[in-house]
Amino acid sequence: MSVLEQIGRPLGTHPSANPDVFFIEGSSEQGAGLACFASKPLENGQVVLRAQDPVASTVVAKFRKEVCAWCFHYTFGDILKFKLETPRRRGAAWFCSTSCRDNWRKLIGDVGWTAIAAFEDGLARSSKSGVSNTEDETCSLQDIETAWDNALKSGEKILATRRTKPRWVPPTATLTHDVDLDEARFSLSAFISFHNHPHTYDQVKRLVPTLKLYTDSRATLQGHIDIYLYMLSVLPLDSPIMRYVTPLHMVTVFTRDSGNSWGIWGLELAEELFAYCMYPTASYFNHSCAPNLSKERIGREYVFKAAREIPEKAELNVSYLGGAEKTLGFRERQERLLIKAIEEEMARTQKNKVGDGFRPARRGCE
Numbered sequence: 519m520s521v522l523e524q525i526g527r528p529l530g531t532h533p534s535a536n537p538d539v540f541f542i543e544g545s546s547e548q549g550a551g552l553a554c555f556a557s558k559p560l561e562n563g564q565v566v567l568r569a570q571d572p573v574a575s576t577v578v579a580k581f582r583k584e585v586c587a588w589c590f591h592y593t594f595g596d597i598l599k600f601k602l603e604t605p606r607r608r609g610a611a612w613f614c615s616t617s618c619r620d621n622w623r624k625l626i627g628d629v630g631w632t633a634i635a636a637f638e639d640g641l642a643r644s645s646k647s648g649v650s651n652t653e654d655e656t657c658s659l660q661d662i663e664t665a666w667d668n669a670l671k672s673g674e675k676i677l678a679t680r681r682t683k684p685r686w687v688p689p690t691a692t693l694t695h696d697v698d699l700d701e702a703r704f705s706l707s708a709f710i711s712f713h714n715h716p717h718t719y720d721q722v723k724r725l726v727p728t729l730k731l732y733t734d735s736r737a738t739l740q741g742h743i744d745i746y747l748y749m750l751s752v753l754p755l756d757s758p759i760m761r762y763v764t765p766l767h768m769v770t771v772f773t774r775d776s777g778n779s780w781g782i783w784g785l786e787l788a789e790e791l792f793a794y795c796m797y798p799t800a801s802y803f804n805h806s807c808a809p810n811l812s813k814e815r816i817g818r819e820y821v822f823k824a825a826r827e828i829p830e831k832a833e834l835n836v837s838y839l840g841g842a843e844k845t846l847g848f849r850e851r852q853e854r855l856l857i858k859a860i861e862e863e864m865a866r867t868q869k870n871k872v873g874d875g876f877r878p879a880r881r882g883c884e
């Protein structure tokens with residue numbers, strides 16, 4: 519069976535993370551989509567869901583030393599005081615406190631840490647980074663299928679080489695763009711969750727997939743294939759994480775990331791994207807311009823509360839736009855990073871001309 523045939527959602531019911539308070543069902547208003555409904559009348563202020571740990575998350579490359587990898591606290595430009603270093607003394611994650619560092623390390627576990635250290639140390643061989651702004655193009659489902667088939671064959675060759683020549687050093691500079699690094703770290707964090715908590719793979723698989731990220735952008739497809747081949751090249755061969763480094767797991771994560779992940783936004787005016795996270799238990803709340811749930815982030819936890827009295831069986835909605843937190847599609851993230859790169863390039867070349875232009879339009883409400 520091809521990768522694309524396997525990425526669909528499992529059939530059957532979608533378990534609610536808090537069934538006493540809400541259930542998940544198909545919604546006539548959402549087309550074929552799913553929605554959350556109150557299991558009983560809810561009081562104003564009642565907690566509907568605590569989404570505690572993201573299944574996958576990453577602080578974007580530009581802010582890794584300024585935004586805590588555990589609680590997403592921002593230092594306003596100071597370098598975070600606490601970090602974890604790889605065996606080659608590369609910083610792998612930065613934190614605002616020792617407790618954030620210790621919590622993160624405990625959640626990742628030894629298997630996860632070994633994989634992350636190998637991932638980061640592999641990057642040490644290539645120091646280039648930036649954002650690609652070459653022309654992109656669309657591609658067909660057949661293109662996607664063929665590209666991943668070829669990637670699988672290349673991957674098998676890499677593994678065969680590593681098994682027969684333990685001292686083989688993988689080709690350098692396979693991950694040269696910040697966008698790819700963010701996506702790579704994000705997918706690795708998902709694979710570590712799958713290993714540590716196998717039910718999280720089922721949670722991710724139940725989310726609505728989209729292939730638009732690939733049909734719209736061959737560069738994105740190629741970026742993900744590069745990530746796959748990079749991980750096969752550098753993660754320890756005996757790591758249990760390796761069983762998730764497959765085209766199927768890659769495509770499963772990325773087709774859910776797009777459209778399901780939350781952006782963690784810092785400075786509202788500057789529109790800076792600090793991090794993005796996938797909270798599958800919270801992904802079934804649909805958007806409304808007049809939401810009946812409030813959403814608040816406390817560290818890495820999202821708390822959803824009834825914003826007014828809600829009758830039994832009413833659909834539960836959140837605003838995707840409210841406050842400083844928004845969801846952001848894959849391409850929007852890429853475009854955002856590209857815009858930042860253009861701004862920085864302009865700042866370098868035309869010092870006084872940066873200001874009003876190049877501000878991305880806010881996503882409107884229909």
Ligand SMILES: [Zn+2]
Nearest residue numbers: 586589614618
């Ligand atoms: Zn922290």
Ligand SMILES: [Zn+2]
Nearest residue numbers: 806807883884
């Ligand atoms: Zn709206």
